[in-house]
Amino acid sequence: MFGFLKKSYELLAPVTGKAIDLSQVPDEVFAQKMAGDGVAIDSTGDTFVAPADGNLTMIFKTNHAFAMTLDNGAEVLVHIGLDTVELQGEGFERLATEGSDVKAGTPIVRVNRDFIKEKGYSLITPILLTNPDAIKEMSAVKDINVEAGKNKVIEYKTK
Template sequence: MFGFFKKESKFVAPIDGKVMNLSDVPDPVFAEKMAGDGVAIDTTGDTIVAPCDGELTLVFKTNHAFAMTLSNGVELLVHIGIDTVSLNGEGFERLQEQGTTVKAGTPIIKINRDIITGKGLSLITPVLVTNVDNVKDLTPVSVGQNVTAGNDTVLTYKVK
């Protein structure tokens, strides 16, 4: 009788840090939601994990970002830091290969915070649903709170 209600899904924090609204990210591509909608994390950790179960459909060759596709069709992008593509992979270590199916909490990328911040770059990490037309009720949670990678929920949503 209640089969038409869609189950709420969630993403957990991909890295330790403080959750912030996308609008506060110091890059207009993310702040103005041009790349997708979601949240950002002002990171304190050094290991980025999968925020959900799914396939690792893209790991950028510079290892500064990765994309996942979930079994429900939702596409997710985790972008580690701002302007970090300019490092050409320096400070990033890939732990999983593209095409791998992973579970929430699986380590994907390890970062060297000293190298990245030493170049004057921010480690604020946007977590974005890139195909927002496929979801509804995308809701940031834990904004302003410290979260633990693979543990605390940072976004909830329903599939359309």
């Protein structure tokens, strides 16, 4: 009844770079929002941080992606690069512990940018809300430079 009173939440940039619309990501799964809705960052940084306060529910064994569950029920996926799972963890360093509670800006993964680029992989990083049934509305920035842990990239409301 009083939906207009619902609090809005935000996700901060998990890495420094340029925010781009998901439709611009050269990977159909992300571009067509099959894995969730959000934004991507064409990253220039090497340290990936938590985009919000919450529980670090999963860090993929190859360290190329991590998932969080936030206190408001939102589920977030940060996928570092495109097809980087194929590197089998090479070029990725885990900085946080799976299952721990973290604050926005907490370092989670560091990458060796030169190594990943030399292997021919893109470091475009999708940041997705993966449980759309719990999200009422969402908006994302695009075409602006953002700094890890400092700039808002997604604003959303829960149902």
